[in-house]
Amino acid sequence: MTIAIEVDNARLVYAAAGSPYPQAPTLVLVHGFPLSRAMWQAQLEGLSPRCRVVAPDLRGYGESSFGDWPAAGETPSLDRYADDLEALIASLQADGPVVLVGFSMGGYIALNMARRCPDAFDALVLMDTRAAADDDTARATRLKMADHIHEWGAARVAELMRPKLFAMDTPERIVQETVAVISATDPAAIAASQLAMAARPDSTGLLGSIAKPTLVVVGEHDAISPSAEMRGIAAAIPGARFVEVPGVGHMAPVEAPEAVNAALAEFAESL
Template structure:
């Protein structure tokens, strides 16, 4: 698994969304200080190999989670991490938390949700998984991009929008299809939220149409130690659209955590 590691201090694991790579966190990697940043490319994305995937089968959120645990082992990280997951990285985070709870110090959930897909959402993912080989990654990225950003970002920051589209379009159709199948089959963890009793920060763009603020606010309210931060002027890509505000929220959260040990 390809992984960027930078800095010294308590480990912060940055897990990207679909269909991106660790570079989506570039503003956080550049600005967060006093921590050890660990920013991997999930299986098949960025510079990481997909591995053997049988036809018609995807990569489950559990498998991505176990990959991350194996990565931490390979890096010799034995202290608990602050797990920061964006969108699909949040879905992976729920499974990481369920399967590797002892490795998590605190949780940051950016523009994600605990619910499984509804029937229409699952059908849409399955259709995209079937067609992405025919359409190509770049076409899928082009179709997705307008849904990811606030209207003002689309109008005023074309370089950011184009950069994100290029990142998504650079990934293989096979990796994209595998992730789509995995997300379509992911479990609903809404009933587990009350048991996730670790410090949690939920961040959401106020114009996020994919994981609306009310969904994330409700998620935070269902968790015993969660706080909710709304980022004004941001869509789904809040960490990239409004990095100053998102970084400030993350830094304040990290400062509030009790010392390790």
């Protein structure tokens, strides 16, 4: 089922499935950059018999509109995405626990919410993401893409990102599906997200104060969010669980959906 809500002059679209019983956990799946809710299809299908599953398109991505954001002269911030998700979660009126699942850029947004609106959710999953801010080189790369994306087009971004997204043995069909999603992304969304990520604060110091039940998931061969770094994130969050998905890269939910679904279901049902 696809649902649309209005938030601050924007139309936000999300897919929803499941809710087998009133107190079922609600998983809110936040996609990465520069993707869409399409990356969560295997989770929508696989987890819906056990949980309520909600997968939004972030503002400007997929079927969601920009509204009037960013305004002229405004530097985009992850706060915008966080505010949208807080409003979306409130609209769900969930009876059971709400589990915020942030993948890659979605993890940056989830950490933003842990800082700014922790009461919006009950448990946290950080997947193939980072707590540290960009270094100077990474920040410069983001700003360069934001400056040139309308000239390059999204298809070039897909080819630039492709080598770091997948493990060597990932089937080409899976790779091409993700490349197609990235290639269809609005260049304006790519620019806004790159500027927002470049400006994000370091969240390393936040980790020790996270009081929510937390699961940290990473692909064994993730070249963007290395396993050792994510193991350190789990160690810094009191009581956090850590799961390494063997044989896959950064796109763990797409590359190994059964393993990721099992980890998410076990975590959600333990709440």
